[in-house]
Amino acid sequence: MTIAAxxxxxxxxxxxxxxxxxxxxxxxxxxxxALVLIALAALLAPAFEAMLGVDATRVDLFNQYAxxxxxxxxxxxxxxxxxxxxxxxxxxxxxxxxxxxxxGAATIGTAVGLLAGYYGGRLDTxxxxxxxxxxxxxxxxxxxxxxxxxxxxxxVPDDIANSEMASLYRIIFIIALVGxxxxxxxxxxxxxxxxxxxxxxxxxxxxxRPATIMLRHILPNIVSPIIVATTLSIGTVILLESVLSFLxxxxxxxxxxxxxxxxxxxxxxxxxxxxxxxxxxxxxxxxMAFNFLGDGLQDALDPRATRR
Amino acid sequence: xxxFLTRRLLGMAVVLAVMSFIVFMLIGLMxxxxxxxxxxxxxxxxxxxxxxxxxxxxxxxxxxxxxANWLGGVFxxxxxxxxxxxxxxxxxxxxxxxxxxxxxxxxxIVAILIAIPLGVIAATRPQSRLDGAIxxxxxxxxxxxxxWLALLFIMIFAVALGWLPAGGMGAADAGFFARLEFLxxxxxxxxxxxxxxxxxxxxxxxxxxxxxxxxxxxxxxGLGPRRTVFGHGLRNAMLPLTTIIALxxxxxxxxxxxxxxxxxxxxxxxxxxxxxLGNDFNLALVGLLLATLVVLIGNFLADxxxxxxxxxxxxxxxxxxx
Numbered sequence: 001m002t003i004a005a006x007x008x009x010x011x012x013x014x015x016x017x018x019x020x021x022x023x024x025x026x027x028x029x030x031x032x033x034a035l036v037l038i039a040l041a042a043l044l045a046p047a048f049e050a051m052l053g054v055d056a057t058r059v060d061l062f063n064q065y066a067x068x069x070x071x072x073x074x075x076x077x078x079x080x081x082x083x084x085x086x087x088x089x090x091x092x093x094x095x096x097x098x099x100x101x102x103x104g105a106a107t108i109g110t111a112v113g114l115l116a117g118y119y120g121g122r123l124d125t126x127x128x129x130x131x132x133x134x135x136x137x138x139x140x141x142x143x144x145x146x147x148x149x150x151x152x153x154x155x156v157p158d159d160i161a162n163s164e165m166a167s168l169y170r171i172i173f174i175i176a177l178v179g180x181x182x183x184x185x186x187x188x189x190x191x192x193x194x195x196x197x198x199x200x201x202x203x204x205x206x207x208x209r210p211a212t213i214m215l216r217h218i219l220p221n222i223v224s225p226i227i228v229a230t231t232l233s234i235g236t237v238i239l240l241e242s243v244l245s246f247l248x249x250x251x252x253x254x255x256x257x258x259x260x261x262x263x264x265x266x267x268x269x270x271x272x273x274x275x276x277x278x279x280x281x282x283x284x285x286x287x288m289a290f291n292f293l294g295d296g297l298q299d300a301l302d303p304r305a306t307r308r
Numbered sequence: 309x310x311x312f313l314t315r316r317l318l319g320m321a322v323v324l325a326v327m328s329f330i331v332f333m334l335i336g337l338m339x340x341x342x343x344x345x346x347x348x349x350x351x352x353x354x355x356x357x358x359x360x361x362x363x364x365x366x367x368x369x370x371x372x373x374x375x376a377n378w379l380g381g382v383f384x385x386x387x388x389x390x391x392x393x394x395x396x397x398x399x400x401x402x403x404x405x406x407x408x409x410x411x412x413x414x415x416x417i418v419a420i421l422i423a424i425p426l427g428v429i430a431a432t433r434p435q436s437r438l439d440g441a442i443x444x445x446x447x448x449x450x451x452x453x454x455x456w457l458a459l460l461f462i463m464i465f466a467v468a469l470g471w472l473p474a475g476g477m478g479a480a481d482a483g484f485f486a487r488l489e490f491l492x493x494x495x496x497x498x499x500x501x502x503x504x505x506x507x508x509x510x511x512x513x514x515x516x517x518x519x520x521x522x523x524x525x526x527x528x529x530g531l532g533p534r535r536t537v538f539g540h541g542l543r544n545a546m547l548p549l550t551t552i553i554a555l556x557x558x559x560x561x562x563x564x565x566x567x568x569x570x571x572x573x574x575x576x577x578x579x580x581x582x583x584x585l586g587n588d589f590n591l592a593l594v595g596l597l598l599a600t601l602v603v604l605i606g607n608f609l610a611d612x613x614x615x616x617x618x619x620x621x622x623x624x625x626x627x628x629x630x
Contacts, residue, residue, distance in 0.1 A: 027447075133326070136323070136555070136557075136600075136603055136607055137603070138558045138561040138565075138599045138603055139558060139562055140561075140562030144580075144584050145335065145338075148339075149337045149338055153336075235450075239453055243566060246453075247569070247581070259453075262455070269462060276459055277460075280456030283453050284456070287452075291447050292447060
């Protein structure tokens with residue numbers, strides 16, 4: 001069975017060839033441009049705030065559900081806050097969670113995959129059984145439980161557990177904790193295909209330590225599937241974050257995130273449908289862009305993919 | 309065959325045991341225990357009463373001892389009580405499980421029935437405009453936040469057009485068909501989420517198969533395109549597809565949790581979510597284990613289907629792989 005995501009591609013195209021191939025992929029190029037725009041807009045959120053003379057957090061009950069106008073380009077929400085600026089601040093959080101949690105998951109997955117693939121035997125069986133077990137689990141209920149764990153009881157110092165940012169750190173941590181399986185399988189498959197090649201044998205013969213072999217000799221040769229899987233998983237992470245925040249278990253108000261901006265949307269569906277549409281549309285576009293980008297990277301990094 | 313079954317069943321038991329231990333420990337780390345909640349909601353209870361109640365229910369014991377007690381109960385068939393419903397958990401879970409199975413079953417069938425033709429169409433015309441459109445649809449389906457899709461469906465079909473109920477399940481005594489209209493939107497939401505993935509895999513599997521020598525042979529001997537694609541191609545492409553669909557049960561259940569919560573559909577997913585939020589720990593634990601069991605059984609059935617569909621694979625081969 002060869003399904004694109006499962007095939008390790010150990011042949012990596014050179015940079016110029018990569019760029020040539022990537023440039024031809026219109027959806028991927030468009031997505032990259034869209035993501036740069038979204039990220040820039042999110043980074044410039046305070047500038048927008050100052051320019052428009054609005055405040056993302058101040059509640060203004062005399063100006064609820066204002067329609068779009070020159071100051072409030074997308075109108076205001078149920079607490080009279082500017083929707084556009086909140087979307088931008090929410091974007092900072094959602095993108096940050098997506099990037100950091102995906103990188104964390106990729107790191108765990110790479111470590112598990114390298115160890116399993118390089119050492120083989122019992123360790124391989126144990127690690128891969130665990131991975132398969134994880135893949136079979138219904139992850140969302142598990143994430144909900146992890147999100148409800150009392151931080152003080154796990155021994156997290158009080159000042160962190162009670163800080164405003166605790167929900168941010170927590171969600172990054174728990175998503176990384178459950179999201180590493182795809183990378184682990186890809187890295188293991190890649191490691192298996194590289195580890196008996198001559199240059200690895202040579203390094204072993206010269207007495208290189210296992211850690212050096214794995215990180216210096218094997219890892220650089222299997223980096224492209226890791227890049228692809230990580231890019232694709234950023235989209236998945238943003239979706240998971242939005243679901244958890246929507247359910248009230250992720251990013252906690254007053255910090256806005258695209259997910260928690262929708263928490264009240266169900267009650268608002270009749271009163272202010274636009275409030276329920278914008279955050280979801282931004283999540284949709286961002287996740288789709290990451291998926292197209294990952295797909296484009298896969299085509300560009302794997303020369304054999306031309307046959308598709 | 310027998311050895312294969314034993315191994316797989318043992319494996320399932322191990323996963324369930326590990327899962328129950330981890331979840332039990334995690335629940336122990338959640339804020340407040342049932343007695344604390346009782347004390348908070350009942351001013352007549354003194355802290356001394358609370359301590360006595362905790363001792364009575366064994367809640368003063370260390371966590372691992374409580375787990376051992378719980379596990380002992382499981383082996384005698386006692387899965388415990390639900391705090392909020394005051395009834396044995398299985399009595400509450402089983403009807404909910406039935407509802408979820410209906411929801412998941414219907415949406416899986418609809419998704420597969422649409423995904424296979426779409427995948428075949430795309431695979432037989434690679435790089436065509438139609439293939440591009442199907443591809444775009446798949447990317448959209450994978451990327452759309454499921455709760456937002458549900459919200460849009462409610463806003464369009466229930467609020468704006470008034471065609472379908474926004475949620476709920478209909479009267480319990482109404483027949484299956486009377487309750488069908490309550491199923492339309494949840495099933496549609498769940499179907500779109502899984503349809504996109506299935507279609508992409510169907511396309512990939514089909515393209516892979518159509519490149520095989522026996523397809524070229526079939527074409528060379530003058531077999532029409534339809535019989536080549538459906539008779540020779542699809543049958544073989546079904547194999548990887550079965551595996552993917554079965555391995556996807558876990559994701560599907562997560563989707564069910566969101567869908568059920570959005571539409572107020574009384575299934576397992578919503579029950580687990582509500583019980584975690586309502587500190588009904590025993591119900592959450594057993595519900596999560598039951599969901600895991602369903603997913604594991606799904607994977608197991610897929611392996612069997614694999615062997616049945618592909619005469620080249622014997623149970624002996626599966627044993628080696630297991």
